Amino acid sequence: MSNIYLAIVLCPLIAALIAGLCGRLIGRAGGHTVTILAVGASFAMSLLVLRDTLATGTVFNEPVYTWLVTDGVRMEVGFLVDRLTALMMVVVTFVSLMVHVYTIGYMHEDPGYQRFFSYISLFTFAMLMLVMSNNFMQLFFGWEAVGLVSYLLIGFWYTRPTAIFANLKAFLVNRIGDFGFLLGIATVLAYTGSLDFATVFGRAPELGAQTIEVFAGSPWSVATVACLLLFVGAMGKSAQMPLHVWLPDSMEGPTPISALIHAATMVTAGVFMVARMSPLFEQSEVALTTVMVIGATTALFTGFMGVVVNDIKRVVAYSTLSQLGYMTTALGASAYAAGIFHLMTHAFFKALLFLAAGSVIVALHHEQDIRRMGGLRRYLPVTYWTSLVGSLALIGFPGFAGFFSKDALIEAVEAATIPGSGYAAGCLLIGVFVTALYSFRMFFLVFHGNERMDEHTRQHAHESPWVITVPLILLAIPSFAIGWFTLGPVVFGDYFGPAIAVAPPHDVLAQLGREFHGPGGFLLHGMLSLPVALSLAGVAVAWFAYLYRPGLPERIRRVLDLPYRILVNKYYFDDFNEKVLARGARGIGRVLWKGGDVAVIDGAFVNGSARLVGWCSGVMRQLQTGYLYHYAFAMVVGLSVLLAWVLSRG
């Protein structure tokens, strides 16, 4: 059985190598054929794996090879395939396959065509290694490898200064997260002696009982320290405040990877990781509260920014940030299954929204400003309808996938009792309104209303080719339908089984599950609830302000000038990072270099000692003048002193 797992990960890797190293040899068609076949094969095999785990519930957990053994610690590369993994594998390979096909249309004029396919296949490999890992080391491998590919893809158009700034920024911000992640792994190893998931999770209660003094005199639970550090890693990868700053800038990359990496898969790695670590997080309420508060804050405050940006991709990016915040909040409420469920539905509808945005961008010749769009529903019917499905799913319109996942998630947070859940629930509810507002603001500005583009662009606006529209349609189907038949088993049933562990006092989903009687009942119940009302209100406000009274937003902006400026400046996070942190680090470096190395060490000590030797020899040289009478005089003086000394001793 392990062969199929190997094949699933190796297919995209081999295809990536072929497309990357022999790109010129196999040509453009060869490039996309080999990678699509490989990812398609991975998808098909992932479905088989999912069917298998559904049928038997068996968990595969075996090493592939031993990376190294030192000090009795065996570090291995190996696979853990349970239902959590299987779900992630299907989501990853499916979205990846859609994006591969879409790329044929989106990138067809690009000179780096094969290189692009190579990168996205390589990404698929790395992401699969991440979700299939059975130990912390390989998780970190996959974690950094997806970061590498993200770096390469954000900077894909390497001649653009903004792109190469954004990819450096993304890598470094992620590295801050990885810094915490690595220390978290070190904590786990130090207190369990193992990096293997099964072993570590088996000893999770011990971690909760032991203490560590990070600051002398204040013992903290090891589980708290480990989980907080691991969560810093999740904050980097899943772009939680204040490490969210890289994600909007990552939109400099080509749109297909925004859909694949920066919406559907890589950015959800943090959410996946926390869910995978549920046995550890359950040991620490401090950690859970932190996760929940940071998630909720991200969900609300990044949503606000989505209301004021005008770049079509950035609107979707802020929406992604906000939705990642929703997932994270669910994790903090111990509703891991709800978080993963939202991860799955979000992967479909957010990939759809990104790809639809890309379709709009292509149709308008790389115009991305929504103020210069409008009325596009006549020109782009398929994109219009699929976008509508995606937007309705995003705002949680009853019956759509996002409705089931978001409603379950919010109810779980409302039911949670750990500290901070009240704040979190409030943030999420306001967030629902904000989500609907920015989503339909964009939707109306792009597809309805006046046609604000120039004449030339309008004449050339046309629906995209089938390689673009077919993935849109294929993604729209699950964006609508997936919730109906998965909500029960995944969120309220025992789909995950032992893959996710929840301590009984925290188990809000089990409480909710007792009142759950199928998706139909859930739908009826949900339609009368506050979230649906809020999201409909958001749509109504968007319609009123952007279609019915188009002058209104400008007036509001003038009245609320200060909040507007704060939002447009992204809460000044970027300014702080660039002007204080980056400039500060360079300033310290310069001081240490010029002051420490050059002035003190080299100037005072190294060259100083050389000068001292020079000075001493200069002094000594004075004694050797070469004049006989100087020497004679010295001899006389010396002789007299010696004589006096001898005589005085008597």
Place this chain on the structure above:
Amino acid sequence: MGILSLLVWLPIAGGVAVLAAGGGREAQAGGLRVYRWLALAVAVATFAMSLPLWTGFEPATAQMQFVERLPWIPLFRVEYFLGVDGFSMPLILLTTFLTPLVVIAGWESVKERQAQYLAAFLILEGLMIGVFAALDALLFYVFWEAMLVPMFIIIGVWGGERRVYATIKFFLYTFLGSVFMLVALIYLYLQAGSYSILDFHALPLSMNEQIWIFLAFLVAFAVKVPMWPVHTWLPDAHVEAPTGGSVILAAVLLKMGGYGFVRFSLPITPDASGSLAFVVIGLSLVAIVYISLVALVQQDMKKLIAYSSIAHMGFVTLGFFLAWSIVGRTGAVPGIAMGITGGMVQMISHGFVSGALFLCVGVLYDRLHSRQISDYGGVVNTMPRFATFLVLFAMANAGLPGTSGFVGEFLVVLASFQADFWYAFLAATTLVTGAAYTLWLVKRVVFGPVANEGVAGMQDLDAREFLVLALIAAGVLTLGLWPGPLVDVMTASVDNLANHIIQSKL
């Protein structure tokens, strides 16, 4: 003649032969230039002959292997005593692997006195192998000092504009350190009655004696590593050295310091090492944090990589000296061997990565004759294959998993957490700072639009350059994806050392 003797003397004899073959100017002016092929043949033959060290190595024992022992100066019981264990064998292979690459890299780019240049590297190779293989302290010292001569010549003759300042600084710094070591070695000889390093290991010493001996060794090895604050010779030496000189300097010569700690300081003076470990750990952490920030603001590519080397070598010394903090904190030994292993792997990896980065700078320098970052920009547009390699090596330098640069740092961070949370915390800052200075360099040199006409006219790698970089890239990836075999050959020696050092000699 044993295999180790062959490895020491073949390159030295080959170097002399290359000098003879290429002595005259007319021999160097001709098209064929036989001496180049001779030099390459010697270097490759040496590498081929070093492979049996790996295949014939018995990993289960910490005993010295491939031992050769003959009397040399019987009056003082000085011996010609060679042998390798899990510490020295990988370092010898690193040396024999890199020397042919340096010969190939100097194939076209060295115009003046090429035969002498190649000969210097071959002789240097033999002496470096001698340092790693010597088990007699005086023999070790002879190789150790003799090694300075070819390096001095390489920088002084083929170096840049300020080469005289750099060579004098390099020489004085390292020589000053070595003199202290000589005093310590003579004292140990007087106590032990022989120059055998293995006898030194078993020699009981009082705490007072240990402290003085430890400090003498520390000066010698800290300069070589180099550790803060005796590191300032390195950036100057690197900047002035020719490409090959920088490669060997960073890849092998710096490892002498780390090797000295595991061969001399730790086993000979374990108690002093323990009581002064905080000094070494402190200096290592300063190197990692302080030097990384200094690297961030360098304008000269070679200086940046030189500073990065110092920061990376900080992990080596950190890993070696964690033992006592771990025992003190947890009362148990797990973690000690991991730290030492991490330090060793870091040394091998740094040999690959820093060597490769200096070769990359050499490739750029051959084309534009500038080391200034600001003279480049958008190199990927004209040199895509080169850019691929540079990004790979930069990622390795930033410690990306899957490359060799990750392995050592990972193990040392894991081990230092066992010792103290804050050691690990400070060491792990390299994840951010290391990525910052390396990738910022890549951004400014490789990415962006073509910056100027110089860059516009650059040719991509030729087959020779490609071969050199590809071979190192293979090493970097192999070691990153499967470090197990390397760690396995070291395990017995590492465990032996770990057990040895926590037993008091008092």
